[in-house]
Amino acid sequence: xxxxxxxxxxxxxxxxxxxxxxxxxxxxxxxxxxxxxxxxxxxxxxxxxxxxxxxxxxxxxxxxxxxxxxxxxxxxxxxxxxxxxxxxxxxxxxxxxxxxxxxxxxxxxxxxxxxxxxxxxxxxxxxxxxxxxxxxxxxxxxxxxxxxxxxxxxxxxxxxxxxxxxxxxxxxxxxxxxxxxxxxxxxxxxxxxxxxxxxxxxxxxxxxxxxxxxxxxxxxxxxxxxxxxxxxxxxxxxxxxxxxxxxxxxxx
Amino acid sequence: xxxxxxxxxxxxxxxxxxxxxxxxxxxxxxxxxxxxxxxxxxxxxxxxxxxxxxxxxxxxxxxxxxxxxxxxxxxxxxxxxxxxxxxxxxxxxxxxxxxxxxxxxxxxxxxxxxxxxxxxxxxxxxxxxxxxxxxxxxxxxxxxxxxxxxxxxxxxxxxxxxxxxxxxxxxxxxxxxxxxxxxxxxxxxxxxxxxxxxxxxxxx
Numbered sequence: 001x002x003x004x005x006x007x008x009x010x011x012x013x014x015x016x017x018x019x020x021x022x023x024x025x026x027x028x029x030x031x032x033x034x035x036x037x038x039x040x041x042x043x044x045x046x047x048x049x050x051x052x053x054x055x056x057x058x059x060x061x062x063x064x065x066x067x068x069x070x071x072x073x074x075x076x077x078x079x080x081x082x083x084x085x086x087x088x089x090x091x092x093x094x095x096x097x098x099x100x101x102x103x104x105x106x107x108x109x110x111x112x113x114x115x116x117x118x119x120x121x122x123x124x125x126x127x128x129x130x131x132x133x134x135x136x137x138x139x140x141x142x143x144x145x146x147x148x149x150x151x152x153x154x155x156x157x158x159x160x161x162x163x164x165x166x167x168x169x170x171x172x173x174x175x176x177x178x179x180x181x182x183x184x185x186x187x188x189x190x191x192x193x194x195x196x197x198x199x200x201x202x203x204x205x206x207x208x209x210x211x212x213x214x215x216x217x218x219x220x221x222x223x224x225x226x227x228x229x230x231x232x233x234x235x236x237x238x239x240x241x242x243x244x245x246x247x248x249x250x251x252x
Numbered sequence: 253x254x255x256x257x258x259x260x261x262x263x264x265x266x267x268x269x270x271x272x273x274x275x276x277x278x279x280x281x282x283x284x285x286x287x288x289x290x291x292x293x294x295x296x297x298x299x300x301x302x303x304x305x306x307x308x309x310x311x312x313x314x315x316x317x318x319x320x321x322x323x324x325x326x327x328x329x330x331x332x333x334x335x336x337x338x339x340x341x342x343x344x345x346x347x348x349x350x351x352x353x354x355x356x357x358x359x360x361x362x363x364x365x366x367x368x369x370x371x372x373x374x375x376x377x378x379x380x381x382x383x384x385x386x387x388x389x390x391x392x393x394x395x396x397x398x399x400x401x402x403x404x405x406x407x408x409x410x411x412x413x414x415x416x417x418x419x420x421x422x423x424x425x426x427x428x429x430x431x432x433x434x435x436x437x438x439x440x441x442x443x444x445x446x447x448x449x450x451x452x453x454x455x456x
Contacts, residue, residue, distance in 0.1 A: 230354050
């Protein structure tokens with residue numbers, strides 16, 4: 001009889017153990033709680049905001065850009081994709097990406113990310129040589145030669161410089177005072193600076209800049225359409241998208 | 253009596269181990285595998301007919317596939333945040349339907365029209381005891397897009413997506429800011445009208 005009591009006691013102990021394991025394994029949350037808990041507030045990147053004292057002017061430029069994208073860039077892009085096959089487009093994209101090396105290098109050095117700076121240098125060397133002047137992304141095969149892309153505005157953010165305020169540039173779209181200053185810094189090291197600064201110096205550089213911009217459009221335009229078509233307020237959607245994106249970059 | 257007690261004990265033990273095994277099976281039922289399978293099923297449906305069927309034709313199928321891993325009611329209520337309380341029950345129902353359709357319609361259009369993307373999913377990372385994050389990479393036309401899914405272990409539903417981050421941009425947070433801006437000057441009825449107009453525009 002005693003042995004049976006022992007068996008029963010052992011069974012009860014095992015049941016208790018199983019019950020406790022089950023409870024630990026099932027950390028459920030109620031759907032209602034999930035809807036009510038405002039844990040978005042704990043997510044710094046998602047909650048990043050930006051001052052927009054010139055919202056009226058910015059909205060007007062956003063409206064102008066939107067009309068240009070939809071009525072000029074989009075039809076043009078359809079034709080461009082039809083005329084220029086995918087591979088040459090990809091090659092051109094790689095070429096311009098490779099030319100952005102000095103900006104990324106400066107962004108890394110300003111953040112004291114010397115490991116990533118050397119990875120960027122390795123990537124540039126491999127793509128310039130084995131990648132035939134950058135037209136092929138030969139470095140993509142090497143895990144250590146694909147660091148996250150850094151820029152000078154991002155470096156300023158890491159130093160603690162705040163956005164300042166939101167700016168929508170004609171044609172170029174969203175930026176902030178901080179990131180605009182970063183872009184100006186980038187012009188010093190960029191082999192193909194902003195076109196408007198170089199009109200007098202070299203028309204070739206302007207042509208290259210236009211080719212770079214046009215070549216990237218097919219990749220951007222569909223996503224841009226999805227964001228604006230599905231938005232309640234496309235201006236706020238793009239402004240917040242930009243702010244969260246940059247906050248994420250600075251956090252990296 | 254002795255035999256009965258012994259049989260009872262053995263049965264109880266067998267039940268206990270069966271329960272333990274089922275709990276272990278539930279644990280090994282990786283939310284990553286479930287999510288990956290949902291997304292692949294979605295792509296199968298979108299690419300099944302070379303884009304000849306419209307979103308309206310496939311709507312029920314798309315929603316029923318996504319319902320396996322996505323809790324749209326949670327996603328939309330979180331996106332509306334404090335503005336949810338400003339809607340009556342009929343408006344809540346309408347807004348949930350209209351936003352779900354608008355978002356699905358616009359984003360599946362892009363997926364349906366292009367080539368089938370290749371996907372890779374990382375192992376889940378714990379955010380808390382009942383929340384995880386799964387990073388994924390979508391490769392389409394030679395470009396990579398980073399998508400992060402946030403999932404909660406919801407009672408009676410299991411692991412469900414409650415937010416999606418595109419290149420670290422939280423969709424729930426992005427919509428929350430748009431709704432906040434809308435409700436500063438406009439009403440719930442204005443929102444319903446706006447959503448209907450947008451949906452008609454996307455349909456055309």
